[in-house]
Amino acid sequence: MRQGARTFIRMAAVPLWLALAGCAAVGGPSAEAPYIRPDSVDMLRLLPPPPIGEAALADDLAAVRAMQRSRTAERFAQAREDATVSIFRFADVLGSGFNADAVPVTTEFFGKVNRELGRYIGETKNCWRRPRPYEIDPQIQPPEDLLNSTGARRGPPRAQAMPAGAPCDAAQYEVDSYSFSYPSGHTAFGTLTAILLAQMVPEKHIELFERGREYGDSRLVGGVHFPSDIEAGRILATTVAALMMLDERFRADLDAARRELRAALGLP
Numbered sequence: 506m507r508q509g510a511r512t513f514i515r516m517a518a519v520p521l522w523l524a525l526a527g528c529a530a531v532g533g534p535s536a537e538a539p540y541i542r543p544d545s546v547d548m549l550r551l552l553p554p555p556p557i558g559e560a561a562l563a564d565d566l567a568a569v570r571a572m573q574r575s576r577t578a579e580r581f582a583q584a585r586e587d588a589t590v591s592i593f594r595f596a597d598v599l600g601s602g603f604n605a606d607a608v609p610v611t612t613e614f615f616g617k618v619n620r621e622l623g624r625y626i627g628e629t630k631n632c633w634r635r636p637r638p639y640e641i642d643p644q645i646q647p648p649e650d651l652l653n654s655t656g657a658r659r660g661p662p663r664a665q666a667m668p669a670g671a672p673c674d675a676a677q678y679e680v681d682s683y684s685f686s687y688p689s690g691h692t693a694f695g696t697l698t699a700i701l702l703a704q705m706v707p708e709k710h711i712e713l714f715e716r717g718r719e720y721g722d723s724r725l726v727g728g729v730h731f732p733s734d735i736e737a738g739r740i741l742a743t744t745v746a747a748l749m750m751l752d753e754r755f756r757a758d759l760d761a762a763r764r765e766l767r768a769a770l771g772l773p
Contacts, residue, residue, distance in 0.1 A: 520708045538766075540553070540618070540752040540755040541621060541752070545748050548625045548628060548744070549628065549629060550590045550740065551589065552688050553737070555687040557733075561642065565733055566641065566642055566731070568732045569642075570642070570644070570645065572726055572728070581726060583726075584651075584724075584727040585650065586721050587691070588651055590691070590694060591614045591751050592598050592702075593605065594609075594613070594716075595698060595699070595716055597716070598713055598716050599766075599770060600770065602771065603766070604768065607769040608766050610762055610765045610767075611705075614758050614762040615701070618701065618724045619661050619757070620699075622694065622745050624740065625693075625745060626690040629737075630684060630687065630690070633685065635685050635686040635687035635734070636732070637730070638686070638729070645728045646647045647727055647729050651727050652729070687733070687737060688734055689724050689730045689737065690738065691723070691724050692720070692724055693739070694742070695716075695742075696721060696743065697742040697746055698720075699716060699717025699718075700717070701742070701759065704759065705766050706772065707708065708772070711750055722735065
């Protein structure tokens with residue numbers, strides 16, 4: 506197994522947002538200042554709070570339960586594989602040339618991008634503190650390997666979300682190994698990866714966006730997220746992508762990664 510692949514698989518053993526925000530890399534774009542200015546956006550106010558109230562929760566839970574009943578064995582197996590935090594989960598769209606050994610600049614670029622994304626994910630999760638579906642309904646039972654591989658370990662019983670309309674000060678919450686449900690970090694990761702890869706390889710944009718959607722939906726299939734978590738993850742990723750595009754350094758790094766990736770794929 507390649508070293509790059511081993512790195513991403515190890516990352517899956519901790520909560521995604523901690524893996525993205527905390528992983529270190531040497532040189533390249535990661536050594537620079539963030540692409541997004543800290544005062545550019547208040548993500549806690551931009552994203553709506555998770556659904557609060559019995560009716561809204563009932564709808565979300567019903568969707569999770571329905572997916573547990575209707576999923577095929579093949580789709581469930583894919584959902585478990587999609588728990589791995591890796592841009593190379595998109596190799597089934599881009600081909601075998603998309604691997605860590607072939608695209609080191611691209612790998613480093615996505616590392617920086619997703620470290621920034623991870624900070625927003627962590628702030629939002631630790632603000633709203635929404636319990637996961639299987640904590641609310643014991644009939645939803647993701648397998649232990651899926652729970653362990655994503656860091657979605659069983660958290661404090663009956664953890665409560667913040668009240669609607671009252672975004673919290675994320676600093677007041679201790680950062681620990683428990684990953685709350687809202688928003689879906691995997692969905693944000695998959696969506697942002699799809700958006701940027703589509704910028705690099707527009708010939709495959711339809712397939713890349715479909716794979717990004719599928720990657721996020723795997724969280725519902727696996728029973729570890731609500732539909733509203735997934736929707737919020739997509740909003741967060743789209744916002745982050747738009748803000749990053751405003752930065753000249755980001756655009757230069759994106760272009761360097763694009764040129765490397767296209768060469769590795771044999772594209773002009």
